[in-house]
Amino acid sequence: MATLKLTNLVKRFDDVVAVDHIDLDVADGEFVTLLGPSGCGKTTTLRTIAGFYYPDEGEVYFGDKIMNNVPPNKRDTAMCFQSYALFPHMSVWDNISFGLKMRKIPSSEQRGKIERVMEMLSLSELGKRKPGQLSGGQQQRVALARSIVTEPEVLLFDEPLSNLDAKLRVQVRVEIREMQKRLGTTAIYVTHDQDEALAISDRIVIMKQGRIEQIGDPYTIYRHPETRFVAGFIGMANIFDGVVLEVEGTRCTVQAPFGKLFINAEGQEVPHKGATIHFSWRPEDMKIRDRASTNQITGKVLQAVFMGDITDLFIEVNGQKMRAQSDDEAKIVAGDSVSFGIAEHAFSILRG
Ligand SMILES: Nc1ncnc2c1ncn2[C@@H]1O[C@H](COP(=O)(O)OP(=O)(O)OP(=O)(O)O)[C@@H](O)[C@H]1O
Ligand SMILES: [Mg+2]
Incomplete structure (x- = not known):
């Protein structure tokens, strides 16, 4: 062997x-x-x-x-x-x-x-x-x-x-x-x-x-x-800190610098109320014009880079910069205001 x-x-x-x-x-x-x-x-x-x-x-x-x-x-x-x-x-x-x-x-x-x-x-x-x-x-x-x-x-x-x-x-x-x-x-x-x-x-x-x-x-x-x-080494990631305001089961309400989020920590270590956490999500987790998700983010497009199958987007949300992606047919250009939904399960809670 x-x-x-x-x-x-x-x-x-x-x-x-x-x-x-x-x-x-x-x-x-x-x-x-x-x-x-x-x-x-x-x-x-x-x-x-x-x-x-x-x-x-x-x-x-x-x-x-x-x-x-x-x-x-x-x-x-x-x-x-x-x-x-x-x-x-x-x-x-x-x-x-x-x-x-x-x-x-x-x-x-x-x-x-x-x-x-x-x-x-x-x-x-x-x-x-x-x-x-x-x-x-x-x-x-x-x-x-x-x-x-x-x-x-x-x-x-x-x-x-x-x-x-x-x-x-x-x-x-x-x-x-x-x-x-x-x-x-x-x-x-x-x-x-x-x-x-x-x-x-x-x-x-x-x-x-x-x-x-x-x-x-x-x-x-x-x-x-x-x-x-x-998170930062593999692929593109948005990484932020936030404070846990509420915890119900595995579902956490988190105050992030750009707004409030719901993070479902199912399968991960669930943080305590009051804790400061680091968390990440992928640009492709930001679903353009998805109104169904509980997490709604609206940002201003700073840069849109057409890659063929997708468009890489750099957006600004309440003064915070993050990466998003669009596979939408409609052409997106810098200056546009675009809304995204992020699923509650899309987030990883990070150590260190
Ligand atoms: N023969 C050597 N003598 C002294 N220091 C060395 C020697 N070989 C490697 N090192 C040091 O050991 C560390 C690890 O080196 P290593 O070559 O294993 O890295 P690596 O992950 O393969 O990097 P790379 O992606 O650049 O190939 C580095 O700090 C390197 O400078
Ligand atoms: Mg080497």
Whole structure:
């Protein structure tokens, strides 16, 4: 079983605590993404799993085996980097077979494995070419083929798509995910692209300054951020403070700087009357000209940015600025006064 467990993991560089007491349990065959701003410790965590760094504290387990002192080449992991580092003088075929040769896999077995991986990643026609004769996306797929051909128990990806253009990124990420599912390999994927994280992961780990802020499936991370940091980091969010005036069951009346709101905290920790809370909601939760919701907000449009399928709106409500969205046919322009409804369940109550 390729379960992976990090317990109380710490990695320091002099006085920098790059990984600061991390606990993480990854199931066999699970696809987990580490997401967070530059310098939050994603690469260091990945390299510690791979064995390129030894932890200062805590443990790395594969299954029930402690790996702390096992060198990288004995760990049955494969790492796929941003710079794919193919051997330029070798053909695609030889690049892919390299890891098998290093592992002394008999050549009779090599052929079948290589052909299967090349087929899977649509590389079958390109075996004789050199990396310099391939497009960026094709090179990236060769790098992927090279990491998976050895059938590692754990695949580690460090921003493997950041050299690709937007369309190819989407195409290759779908390929990565399908391939990982087909092989049943456990995968840890690092990115700072939130769309990529939402699209590809079973679970997302949001990191900040070496620590884990929140772990959850993409839906939970997006719809129910637990902290200000997570709400602000993933997608667009309106984040405000307010005072709880009344609480009835899970339904709270909140005085926000722009007006009174009803927030239903069902499924969340219900705040006490009199408490000051931080809360957030998404621009798309603001339903234009929706008169049915109990929360009615009327704002002046400061800026309207047409995005094709939707229009991004920046509005001002009683001196407070917030983001909204419209998929309405009617054209909205700066200066318009527009009303919105927000459902009582749309809000997340945030810690810190
Ligand atoms: N070899 C090293 N020596 C000293 N400090 C390091 C080393 N590697 C990383 N750090 C520091 O550790 C912290 C975490 O770095 P890390 O590379 O893990 O971040 P990251 O989340 O991968 O960032 P990015 O998104 O920019 O790749 C940073 O403060 C970084 O400066
Ligand atoms: Mg990094």
